[in-house]
Amino acid sequence: MDYLPLFAELKNRPVLVIGGGEIASRKIDLLLRAQAVVHIAARELSHEVNELVEAQQALWIASEYHPDQIDKVFFVIAATDDAELNEQVYQDAQRKFKLVNVVDDQARCSFIFPSIVDRSPVIVAISSAGTAPVLARSLREKIETLLPARLGDAAQLAGCWRDRVKQRFQRMVDRRRFWERLFSGEFMHQATAGNLQQAEAILAQSLQHPVAQRGEIYLVGGGPGDPGLLTLRGLQVMQLADVVLYDHLVSDEVLDLVRRDAERICVGKRAGAHSVPQNETNQLLVSLAQQGKKVVRLKGGDPFIFGRGGEELEAAVAANIPFQVVPGITAAAGATAYAGIPLTHRDYAQSAVFITGHCRSDGREPDWAALALSDQTLAIYMGTVKAGEISRRLIEHGRAAETPVAIIARGTRQDQCVLTGRLDQLADLATHAPSPALVVIGEVVHLHKQLAWFQKSSAMMTPSSALTPII
Numbered sequence: 001m002d003y004l005p006l007f008a009e010l011k012n013r014p015v016l017v018i019g020g021g022e023i024a025s026r027k028i029d030l031l032l033r034a035q036a037v038v039h040i041a042a043r044e045l046s047h048e049v050n051e052l053v054e055a056q057q058a059l060w061i062a063s064e065y066h067p068d069q070i071d072k073v074f075f076v077i078a079a080t081d082d083a084e085l086n087e088q089v090y091q092d093a094q095r096k097f098k099l100v101n102v103v104d105d106q107a108r109c110s111f112i113f114p115s116i117v118d119r120s121p122v123i124v125a126i127s128s129a130g131t132a133p134v135l136a137r138s139l140r141e142k143i144e145t146l147l148p149a150r151l152g153d154a155a156q157l158a159g160c161w162r163d164r165v166k167q168r169f170q171r172m173v174d175r176r177r178f179w180e181r182l183f184s185g186e187f188m189h190q191a192t193a194g195n196l197q198q199a200e201a202i203l204a205q206s207l208q209h210p211v212a213q214r215g216e217i218y219l220v221g222g223g224p225g226d227p228g229l230l231t232l233r234g235l236q237v238m239q240l241a242d243v244v245l246y247d248h249l250v251s252d253e254v255l256d257l258v259r260r261d262a263e264r265i266c267v268g269k270r271a272g273a274h275s276v277p278q279n280e281t282n283q284l285l286v287s288l289a290q291q292g293k294k295v296v297r298l299k300g301g302d303p304f305i306f307g308r309g310g311e312e313l314e315a316a317v318a319a320n321i322p323f324q325v326v327p328g329i330t331a332a333a334g335a336t337a338y339a340g341i342p343l344t345h346r347d348y349a350q351s352a353v354f355i356t357g358h359c360r361s362d363g364r365e366p367d368w369a370a371l372a373l374s375d376q377t378l379a380i381y382m383g384t385v386k387a388g389e390i391s392r393r394l395i396e397h398g399r400a401a402e403t404p405v406a407i408i409a410r411g412t413r414q415d416q417c418v419l420t421g422r423l424d425q426l427a428d429l430a431t432h433a434p435s436p437a438l439v440v441i442g443e444v445v446h447l448h449k450q451l452a453w454f455q456k457s458s459a460m461m462t463p464s465s466a467l468t469p470i471i
Contacts, residue, residue: 215289221328249300335411340451
């Protein structure tokens with residue numbers, strides 16, 4: 001983090017602006033909105049700045065800059081086209097340990113102005129650390145469309161009741177849950193619609209007769225790895241969680257989106273290894289929810305596709321725990337899309353079959369004859385461990401040895417690795433694939449070379465060339 005984001009109270013604090021032109025005018029306007037006392041040192045004033053001075057909204061203290069002017073101000077802004085003067089202001093401020101901003105000169109700024117979404121008292125500030133201000137402004141425009149225009153009214157009303165809520169709920173966790181329920185319900189709807197009397201009545205009623213906190217389980221699909229593929233609902237739920245139980249398949253980038261003060265418990269699912277037995281995970285989910293907590297069960301991919309989500313919810317039903325399910329993008333859809341391999345294609349595959357490379361505990365074999373049919377795509381989860389057996393059995397049941405295959409390792413992530421070859425080379429390819437990995441078998445793999453967009457395409461690989469993964 002190159003800059004520490006802070007919100008400074010400038011009300012009645014003096015700040016110094018050197019320069020009186022158009023750029024200075026924009027900064028002065030922002031400072032006045034924050035109720036700062038603006039001192040101006042400039043040879044000339046633009047029409048806009050002069051009007052502010054005449055209206056006594058800003059003070060024109062001098063026509064020339066002098067270092068002593070810095071001594072009794074909160075911070076300094078240099079907004080001139082005189083490079084030598086800007087350098088002097090910067091050096092003087094540095095020497096006197098004053099924050100300074102030289103406009104459009106990042107190297108001479110000890111603080112920078114972010115792009116601002118103003119829903120006072122709610123303020124959202126976006127910064128690119130001075131590297132891409134146009135990008136920051138673009139992000140601000142997107143956020144502007146997401147936040148209700150009267151969001152500040154809701155925050156202001158909540159602030160008026162904050163002390164009473166503190167008196168009613170002694171524990172911080174109870175206060176947080178109260179506000180979370182309020183801000184996600186009818187209070188928020190009425191307040192942002194401008195119906196403040198109705199909103200306040202709802203707040204008062206909720207405080208007088210609070211609803212007992214009830215535990216709930218949220219089964220959330222975290223997607224294949226890229227945090228951009230997480231659903232909006234998934235993100236919202238992760239921000240409400242009291243505790244999150246997650247697997248190793250959940251990427252660090254997705255896990256970073258969990259609310260900062262939520263408890264995190266790793267239940268450690270990996271291919272071929274379970275650090276926490278499934279029945280213990282089920283019981284832990286129930287136990288935490290029975291304590292009145294919002295429990296998020298965060299899984300890689302989609303929780304209902306080879307994720308044992310159904311088993312965990314059966315435990316919730318047995319314990320009479322309410323639950324919700326937030327689907328996620330499964331690895332077969334996400335990883336293949338990022339590798340440029342369509343699961344179906346009119347010329348190559350009219351169907352796609354999702355299977356797991358793990359055998360059932362009762363020893364039952366999959367229907368190899370059905371899986372070996374041509375004109376279909378096989379997406380095999382956790383298939384690298386038994387890649388040799390999968391290859392052998394498919395060829396035995398009629399799938400051509402030269403059928404194209406791909407192993408997509410760490411799909412959708414920045415270190416995604418795609419290995420391609422033939423079905424009879426699958427075992428050799430699997431020995432070089434990082435985990436987690438998805439095996440794709442079918443003629444659609446031919447399209448990888450021309451459709452791979454996320455990273456460099458890989459050529460069809462021979463066993464010898466497979467030693468160097470294409471990333």
